[in-house]
Amino acid sequence: MEIKYVMVKKNIKNNIINGKYKINEKIPTEAELMAMYSVSRYTIRRAVGDLEHEGYIYRVQGGGMYVNDWINNKVRSERSNQxxxxxxxxxxxxxxxxxxxxxxxxxxxxxxxxxxxxxxxxxxxxxxxxxxxxxxxxxxxxxxxxxxxxxxxxxxxxxxxxxxxxxxxxxxxxxxxxxxxxxEIDDTKAEKQLVDHLLDNGHERVLGIFQVDDLQGVNRMNGFIKSYQTHPNVSSSGDIMMYRSSDNINNVLEKVKGRVDVQLENRPTAIVCYNVSWQLK
Missing domain, CATH: 3.40.50.2300 (Response regulator)
Incomplete structure (x- = not known):
């Protein structure tokens, strides 16, 4: 079982690191902390004493306890700068x-x-x-x-x-x-070269699948579009499907299946994916 003062110290420290208690902001008083954690004054003083020693908080005489600039002013550990x-x-x-x-x-x-x-x-x-x-x-x-x-x-x-x-x-x-x-890799240029190769070798109906909540996916999609822009004779034949990293992968795959399981004359002859792991799926 975790020692009470260690638990209190860890909780206050997490509140400082996570920004609940911001730098130079006053933290609760000893009495308020005692009530919050249902512990004795000795436990609170030991916890905040450690935090003060380690540079997470500082005291103002008669004014309470405040959050220190813990990034720049805290006591350096032996792991520092390693x-x-x-x-x-x-x-x-x-x-x-x-x-x-x-x-x-x-x-x-x-x-x-x-x-x-x-x-x-x-x-x-x-x-x-x-x-x-x-x-x-x-x-x-x-x-x-x-x-x-x-x-x-x-x-x-x-x-x-x-x-x-x-x-x-x-x-x-x-x-x-x-x-x-x-x-960064020049994803736009690389994707355009890839799709150019497909279009130059007879493919017209290329399906592009892109994750659009990261920059790589958007840049690759732009490369896909640029390739079709430079192949005006087939520019209306390409198809794009977009998804986000938070989407259910099985739902996305079902949508891909819906684009592929169609009559032969409408079926994509090639698919370009967001990355290699998509090809494995």
Whole structure:
């Protein structure tokens, strides 16, 4: 069973890290915390004493307790400045094992380690990983954005990274609101070349399947459209199906089936997919 003061400390710390108690904002008084957690004053004082020592809160004499700038002013642990935070949408499948392995190899050569986070393309997971890595005082970030074409609710956390001075780089996509450097493939050009090849070799009815809540999918779809624009004789024959990462995969597959199980003269002669894993499905 977890010791009471440890439980209280962990809960207050999580509220600070998650932004419920914001930097320089006053936190509840000792009496209020005692009532909230149903514990003694000694337990509260031990918990907040640890948090003060670690740099998460500070006291103003006669004015209560406030949230410290915990990113820049907290007590550094022995792990400080030894890890690079790597956040991707997936870890174990598709291209990601090779990407993460390559990152780890380069970072290891610099005497650093990798702290890995996985968002599953969910904003809540992205937020949790970013805050956890800030709390672990990573030296920098390598991040694959989550649903990069949509409005991101975690820009406040990214601003915390900017304010901390820690370097960050995006891979595969980027958020246009942020000025972090990024490394991307030219998805529009690559998709156009792919569809050009199909159209130049006699295909007319090509079905394109694209995930449209990330930048890669939208850019690939744009490449698909550009290819048909440069083949005006078949420009009305292409077909596009869009989906989002949150959609039920079985429902999406049923829709694909509906596009394929048609009379021969209307059936697509080729299909281009969002990525290789789609082809396997």
């Amino acid at each position: 890890s690079v935070g790597v956040i991707t949408t997936h870890i174990a499948d598709y291209i990601f094992p090779n990407i993460i392995s390559g990152i780890d190899q380069v970072i290891s050569e610099e005497g650093l380690s990798v702290l890995i986070g996985n968002t599953h393309d969910e904003y809540d997971n992205e937020r949790h990983n970013l805050l956890n890595m800030l709390d672990n005082d990573v030296v920098g970030f390598i991040i694959e954005p989550t649903r990069s074409t949509l409005e991101n609710p975690n820009l406040d956390v990214y601003q915390m990274i900017v304010n901390s001075g820690k370097p960050a780089v995006f891979i595969n996509a980027h958020y246009p609101q942020l000025e972090f450097p990024y490394v």
